[in-house]
Amino acid sequence: xxxxxxxxxxxxxxxxxxxxxxxxxxxxxxxxxxxxxxxxxxxxxxxxxxxxxxxxxxxxxxxxxxxxxxxxxxxxxxxxxxxxxxxxxxxxxxxxxxxxxxxxxxxxxxxxxxxxxxxxxxxxxxxxxxxxxxxxxxxxxxxxxxxxxxxxxxxxxxxxxxxxxxxxxxxxxxxxxxxxxxxxxxxxxxxxxxxxxxxxxxxxxxxxxxxxxxxxxxxxxxxxxxxxxxxxxxxxxxxxxxxxxxxxxxxxxxxxxxxxxxxxxxxxxxxxxxxxxxxxxxxxxxxxxxxxxxxxxxxxxxxxxxxxxxxxxxxxxxxxxxxxxxxxxxxxxxxxxxxxxxxxxxxxxxxxxxxxxxxxxxxxxxxxxxxxxxxxxxxxxxxxxxxxxxxxxxxxxxxxxxxxxxxxxxxxxxxxxxxxxxxxxxxxxxxxxxxxxxxxxxxxxxxxxxxxxxxxxxxxxxxxxxxxxxxxxxxxxxxxxxxxxxxxxxxxxxxxxxxxxxxx
Amino acid sequence: xxxxxxxxxxxxxxxxxxxxxxxxxxxxxxxxxxxxxxxxxxxxxxxxxxxxxxxxxxxxxxxxxxxxxxxxxxxxxxxxxxxxxxxxxxxxxxxxxxxxxxxxxxxxxxxxxxxxxxxxxxxxxxxxxxxxxxxxxxxxxxxxxxxxxxxxxxxxxxxxxxxxxxxxxxxxxxxxxxxxxxxxxxxxxxxxxxxxxxxxxxxxxxxxxxxxxxxxxxxxxxxxxxxxxxxxxxxxxxxxxxxxxxxxxxxxxxxxxxxxxxxxxxxxxxxxxxxxxxxxxxxxxxxxxxxxxxxxxxxxxxxxxxxxxxxxxxxxxxxxxxxxxxxxxxxxxxxxxxxxxxxxxxxxxxxxxxxxxxxxxxxxxxxxxxxxxxxxxxxxxxxxxxxxxxxxxxxxxxxxxxxxxxxxxxxxxxxxxxxxxxxxxxxxxxxxxxxxxxxxxxxxxxxxxxxxxxxxxxxxxxxxxxxxxxxxxxxxxxxxxxxxxxxxxxxxxx
Numbered sequence: 001x002x003x004x005x006x007x008x009x010x011x012x013x014x015x016x017x018x019x020x021x022x023x024x025x026x027x028x029x030x031x032x033x034x035x036x037x038x039x040x041x042x043x044x045x046x047x048x049x050x051x052x053x054x055x056x057x058x059x060x061x062x063x064x065x066x067x068x069x070x071x072x073x074x075x076x077x078x079x080x081x082x083x084x085x086x087x088x089x090x091x092x093x094x095x096x097x098x099x100x101x102x103x104x105x106x107x108x109x110x111x112x113x114x115x116x117x118x119x120x121x122x123x124x125x126x127x128x129x130x131x132x133x134x135x136x137x138x139x140x141x142x143x144x145x146x147x148x149x150x151x152x153x154x155x156x157x158x159x160x161x162x163x164x165x166x167x168x169x170x171x172x173x174x175x176x177x178x179x180x181x182x183x184x185x186x187x188x189x190x191x192x193x194x195x196x197x198x199x200x201x202x203x204x205x206x207x208x209x210x211x212x213x214x215x216x217x218x219x220x221x222x223x224x225x226x227x228x229x230x231x232x233x234x235x236x237x238x239x240x241x242x243x244x245x246x247x248x249x250x251x252x253x254x255x256x257x258x259x260x261x262x263x264x265x266x267x268x269x270x271x272x273x274x275x276x277x278x279x280x281x282x283x284x285x286x287x288x289x290x291x292x293x294x295x296x297x298x299x300x301x302x303x304x305x306x307x308x309x310x311x312x313x314x315x316x317x318x319x320x321x322x323x324x325x326x327x328x329x330x331x332x333x334x335x336x337x338x339x340x341x342x343x344x345x346x347x348x349x350x351x352x353x354x355x356x357x358x359x360x361x362x363x364x365x366x367x368x369x370x371x372x373x374x375x376x377x378x379x380x381x382x383x384x385x386x387x388x389x390x391x392x393x394x395x396x397x398x399x400x401x402x403x404x405x406x407x408x409x410x411x412x413x414x415x416x417x418x419x420x421x422x423x424x425x426x427x428x429x430x431x432x433x434x435x436x437x438x439x440x441x442x443x444x445x446x447x448x449x450x451x452x453x454x455x456x457x458x459x460x461x462x463x464x465x466x467x468x469x470x471x472x473x474x475x476x477x478x479x480x481x482x483x484x485x486x487x488x489x490x491x492x493x494x495x496x497x498x499x500x501x502x503x504x
Numbered sequence: 505x506x507x508x509x510x511x512x513x514x515x516x517x518x519x520x521x522x523x524x525x526x527x528x529x530x531x532x533x534x535x536x537x538x539x540x541x542x543x544x545x546x547x548x549x550x551x552x553x554x555x556x557x558x559x560x561x562x563x564x565x566x567x568x569x570x571x572x573x574x575x576x577x578x579x580x581x582x583x584x585x586x587x588x589x590x591x592x593x594x595x596x597x598x599x600x601x602x603x604x605x606x607x608x609x610x611x612x613x614x615x616x617x618x619x620x621x622x623x624x625x626x627x628x629x630x631x632x633x634x635x636x637x638x639x640x641x642x643x644x645x646x647x648x649x650x651x652x653x654x655x656x657x658x659x660x661x662x663x664x665x666x667x668x669x670x671x672x673x674x675x676x677x678x679x680x681x682x683x684x685x686x687x688x689x690x691x692x693x694x695x696x697x698x699x700x701x702x703x704x705x706x707x708x709x710x711x712x713x714x715x716x717x718x719x720x721x722x723x724x725x726x727x728x729x730x731x732x733x734x735x736x737x738x739x740x741x742x743x744x745x746x747x748x749x750x751x752x753x754x755x756x757x758x759x760x761x762x763x764x765x766x767x768x769x770x771x772x773x774x775x776x777x778x779x780x781x782x783x784x785x786x787x788x789x790x791x792x793x794x795x796x797x798x799x800x801x802x803x804x805x806x807x808x809x810x811x812x813x814x815x816x817x818x819x820x821x822x823x824x825x826x827x828x829x830x831x832x833x834x835x836x837x838x839x840x841x842x843x844x845x846x847x848x849x850x851x852x853x854x855x856x857x858x859x860x861x862x863x864x865x866x867x868x869x870x871x872x873x874x875x876x877x878x879x880x881x882x883x884x885x886x887x888x889x890x891x892x893x894x895x896x897x898x899x900x901x902x903x904x905x906x907x908x909x910x911x912x913x914x915x916x917x918x919x920x921x922x923x924x925x926x927x928x929x930x931x932x933x934x935x936x937x938x939x940x941x942x943x944x945x946x947x948x949x950x951x952x953x954x955x956x957x958x959x960x961x962x963x964x965x966x967x968x969x970x971x972x973x974x975x976x977x978x979x980x981x982x983x984x985x986x987x988x989x990x991x992x993x994x995x996x997x998x
Contacts, residue, residue, distance in 0.1 A: 028885075072976075073983030074838055074908055112946070116877060138907075142898040149897065159944040167941055175933050179926045182910070190914045 010068040012056060013080035013133050016090065019049035020097075020129055024122035032115050039105050042118055046098040049129075053087070053094045060087050061495070067135065078142070079135030079196055084496040085340070088489070089132035089264055092344050093256045095475075096351055097125045099468040103355055104248035106464035107362065117157055121248075123150035124257055131261045136196040137185045137273065140265065144181070144229075147261055148174045154249040155242050166241045173228050173238035174258075181225025188218045188273075197272035204278060212282055215274075219284050222269050230262030230325060231318045233295040240314045247358025250310060254317045255351035263324040263343060270328045271336070271500075279331055285415075288329035293423045295322040300430035307368050309357045312434060313350070316393060319427065320346045326420070327408050333497050335411020340493035342404035345392070348476045349401060352389035355469035356382050363461045364451050369438050374447025379460040383442050385473035390435040392476045395428045400479035403490055513560050517569045517582040517635055520553050520592065525628035528621045539616045543603045546624060550596045557589055565988055568637065581637035581698060586985035587841065588634040591761060594845050595630055597971060598753050598852045599623070602746040605856050605964035619659060623750065626652030633758040639687045639697040642762060646683065650676040650726065653755045656747045657739050668738035675725060675735045679759075682722030689715035703770045712774050719766065720783075726759040729820065730790035733813045737797075740812065741805040745859025745961075748805065752812045753852035757844055760819050764841075767823065768991045780827040787820025788924040795931035799938070804858050804868040807935055808851070811894060814928065815847045818909065821921055825912050826990075832912035837990040838983050839908025845982070846901025846975045850893035853968035857887040860961040873939055875947025882962040884943050889969035891936045893976070896929045901975025904983075 007015065023045035030038055059066070060082065070078040082090075104121065108114055127150055130143030148171070156167035188201065191214055195201030207215055228235045239259070243250060253259065270279060270288075279285050299319030306312040323346070327339025359382050360366040360375070376383045392399035405424055412420035454460060483490040527546045531538055560567060561584060570579040602623070610616025629648030636642045654676060658669040691697060693712065694705040706712055728736035736756070740748050767775070767783075794814025801807040822840035826833040860883035862868045865876060876884045893902030906925060913921040975982065 071980055072904065072978075073980035074835060074904075074987070076904070076907070078977075113878070116881075142903075145898050145903075149892070153944065156941060156944045159946050164941050164944065167944070168937075171933065171937060175930055179930055183914075183922070183926060186907070186911050186914050190911055 009064075009066045012052070012066040013068040013082055015052055016049065016056075016082075016129055016133065017080070017126060019045050019052060020122050020126035024119055024126055027115060027119040027122060030115065035114065038115065038118060042101050042105070042122065043098075045122065046094070046101050049094045050098055053091050056082060056087055057091065060084055069135075075194065076138055077136065079139050080130075080133040081135030081196075081198065082133060083198075084492070084499060085267070086132045088340060088344065088492055088496065089260070090129060091492075092260075092347050092489075093125065093128045093132065096252070096256050096347060096472075099471055100248055100252050100351065102464055103251070103358075103468040104246075106462050107246065107248050107358060113157065116153060117246075120150050120153040121252075124154060124252065126150075128257050128261060131264060134268075135198065136194070137188070138194075140268070141178075141182060141185055144261060144265065145178055147257060148178065151249075151253065151258055155245045155253075157246055157249065158244065162244050166238075166244045169241040170238045173235065177225045177228025177235065179225075180221055180228075184218050184221030184225055187214075187221065191215075191218070195273075197268055200273055200275060204274070208278055208281060215278075216282055216284065219269070219274065219282070222273075223266060223288065226262045226265040226269065228262065229258050230266060230321055231259050231295075232262075232291060232322060232325065233298055233318065236295075236299070236318045239318060240311055243308075243310045243314050247354055247361065250313075251351045251354035251358070254313070254354060255347040259317060259321050260343065260347060263321050266325055267328050267339065267343075270331075276331050285329050285331045286417075289326060289417060289420065292322040292326035292329055293420060295319065296326065296423060296427045297430070300427050300434070304430060304434045306434075307370065309360065309367060309369060309372075309438070310354075312369065313353055313357060316431070316434070317346075317350060319431075320350065320393065323404065323408060327404075327411060330408075330411045330415040330417065330420075332411045332414040334407055334414050336497050337490070337493045338404050338407030338409075338411050340496060341400075341407060341490045344489035344493075345400035345404045345476070345479055348472055348479060349389045349392040349399075352385055352469055352472040352476060353393070355465075355472060356386035356389070359461050359465050359469070362465075369441065371449065372438050372441045373445040373449075375442040378447065378451055378454065381460060381466050381470060385466075385469040386442075387439050388473035388477055390439055392480070394431040394435055398477070398480045400476045400483075400489075403480050403483050407490075513557075513567045513584075514569050516553060516557055516560065517567065517584055518571060520550070520557070521582065521628060521631050521635060523549055523553070523628070524624040524631070528624035531617050531621050531624075539610050539620060540603075540607065543599070543606075543620055543624070546627070547596060547600045547603055550592070550599075554589065554592055554596060557584060557592075560584075561586060561589055580641060581700075582635045583637040583699075584635055585989045586987075587761075587765075587989035590841070590845055590982060590985055591634050591757070592631060594757075594848045595627065595754055597849060597968070598750060599627060601852060601856060601964045601968045602750060604967070605746050605749075605859075605961050607960045608958045615659070619656075622652050622656050622659075626656070626750065626755070630754055630758055633762060637699050639690065639699065639702065641697075643680065643684055643687060646726065646759065646762070647680055649755060649758055650680065653751050656750070657743045659747060660742060660744045662742060664738065665742040668735075668742045671735045672739040675732075679722040679725035682718045682725065684722075686715040686718035686720075686722065689718070699765075699770050706771050706774055708774050708776075712771070716766070716771050716774050720763065723759040723763045723766075724786070727756050727763070727816060728813060729786055729816060730793050730813065733790065733794065736813055737806055737809040740809040740855075741803065745805075745855050745862075748809070748859075749852035749855035752809065752855060753848040756812065756816060757848055760816065760844065764819075764822070768826070772827075772991070777827070780823045783820045784824035784921065787817035787823075788920065790814060790817030790820070791924050791928040792931070795928060795935060798935040799931065801935070802870050804861065804870070804873070804939055805855070807939060808854050808858060811854075811932065811935060812847075812851060814932070815843075815851070815894065818843050818847075818905075818925075818928070821909055821913070821925075824918065825909075825916055825921070832915040834987055834990045835908045836912035836916075838986045839905045839912060841986045842901055842975070842979065842983060843905035843909065846893045846905055846972055849968055849975065850890040850900070850902060850972040853890035853965050853972060854887055854894070856961065856968065857883045857890065857965035860965055861887065863961070870939055870942065873942040874945040876943035878947045883965055884940070886962065886965035886969040888936075888940055890965075890972050891940065893972040895932045895936060897933075899976040900973050901979060902972070904976050904979050 023041045026041050066082040068080040127143045127147035134140035156163045192201040192203035192207050231239045296319050299315050303312050303315035323342045324339050327335045392401040395401040395405040524546050566585045569582045629645050632645035654673045725732045791814050798807050798810035819840050822836050825836035864880035865872045893900035896902045896906035910925050
């Protein structure tokens, strides 16, 4: 027992939320130029959260769970709950938030609007934690919307025409998606009664008998609403537009915050609201598999045609996040393990790539792939990290990406959907086709442009910009190499599946 | 002992009614300090009285008090329940914020006296609307509140304000006239004005229908419900910010409150189902048309005023939803009223924030919003926070209200209402963010915030904005209070 565990059970969800919410409020209250104090608050919150998460991991591993409920009147309840699945997402976000905070502090050192940025940045992370902690759809929706709003100032941060246009596009997509999601949630509640992720609504089984069409329509509404954030095609349009945001924002958006919130929501709906039996009885898995497969292939195809680094990464995200959806749609234990592992793996790998792309852009002004010639010699550490992330995305062993693809393949066989394997292979080939050329250019071609001289005796870029990327790259490697260790994402995914989704 | 007597229901309700206007008399005395003391006293005393009322209602649920010991039909009755309490609480909160906003505004002088005297009279009028149990007294109360509002609009002294004031005055008078005609018909038919007695005598006879139609028309005109909304945007946008706040948050709510009382409690069996639906349809058109117009405004305060036209429409949804007598009626009732209350708080916050923004930025044109996030961060933040409630996004009272309304509409299978609720939220996001997004632009090089505007103004806007969030997170007691006042499915359905 760590001393932290002395808190009553309901205190932990609140403590986790407070770790980001309190810094957010504090930052807004601090004076604009109190840079040091602000960084201290920021890192303090992120660090404390990591400690709490570790204590939680130990507790949940031993079979504990923690809940907090606040009735809001008229039968509505704000329910926060920590189970193994929530903790998977929380751990990912806590870890990557800490790293991204360090990176963002270094990246935005000269920015005039740091207070606004870091305030909303913390709020954004608080919402993500809230999404992970949500114990019912009502609570989920609250934090889901909070995430939409707290991300807007980050997307529009630079305040030029392009950023504002991106902000508008982002809102148009996400708010429309939320309206559809809200309709789905409320319809379900009206038709089947209210429930939580722990105990699905009581009326579901009856409704499945009486009116399977209703349940199917509601499912479609829920997935469409969540699919906007998860960037399922054709609802992905906001994601490439949002690329104008500063690099730390893109990193967070693609790895933990927005797209993951959508994917996580889909996982909750499939497994905790509908449940595997009902999903199978209503034949809802296959259509989702098909949509996810199409997005995986199309996203990769479009990524292939992008010449801007960040846009290529964006379409790669579109494709990669659908792996998570694909894994969930297979409705088999192995597929689900792949889905959960990929939720973490994709986050670590994608954040590596964005960290590095940000350094290229900030230090050398590189935006396009064809400007990367000879970059390996100029920025060896950063480029190494980038390469590790890229190879992981392709799914090369022993990187983390390989593990998730392996389990997704096994899962599809288990589900009797062998046709998914060619999709996975095809996507890997496409991944290779769009990630290997930049690597080739960087390592094997001579530099075409005279970059500013690297100052003697200094690092290739400020150390605090490089270290987060290197750390994330090592994590991506570690998650693959040490996949069999009890603390790896894969093993935690196995634990979740073994514990909560025992199949007939 | 003395305090105990004072807080007895028999004195409590009359005190709530006369206190603000009575305090206004003190303003006739000289002394600049009075401009802070008197309103502070009014806010503090109202708060204490409301607390006591809350206690009393907790025991009885509904209080009926006869002034001077005379029973109906001779005496004057005052009646309080959870609904009235909730509305008076909202009024007190908005007035407290206005007080904070005006703390530094008047160091002395005539202008300040007129401002507060009118506002306190308006306050008494509103409380009378909430508490009165008699059709004619309600007319008088509506007139006091209406005329107070008209006079307040003109305080800004601008020519546009004077034109707006004339239009407001004409239409408000016309509304009162319709109402009074209706009351006269009822008195001619039944010979009573007390609400309970009228309710007992009310039948679906043609004269009753005509009376209710006239009363409804008058109230809809006063509440600026589409298509009778034309007077509202110019009046509300040209007044001083605290006045706009009071008018948009409180003054237009009083006729709606009355409409609800009369239809659900006094004349539930008079209008046929199609009439209830018609009100809902008017509300739906108000939401869509008001939002559409708000989307086309280039001035901040006009946008906020058109948003009021749109938002008031949601209340009318309760008429078809709660009338049908389904199990969802209570939810629709609580939702619609919670919406009205959170809209009051949020809209007042927005007008106060807009006032502070205009002082800092020098203009309320949309282009002037550039750089607001640097030049006026606190008012901008308050505007956005209060905007959450208008957009019905969590965590806000507006969100909770919409959740309840939407859930009721879904259960009633009233798809057109579901659609309007969803689309209305998106349109609201559209018209608000049109103004908020440009604030992220960096300010022009030479731009400096204007000197105008005190910290008090921002603080007032901010505290109301926070309150509108609190309504979403700690609404349970309020929702219970509101649902207690739900007339109940059994009483309504014939």
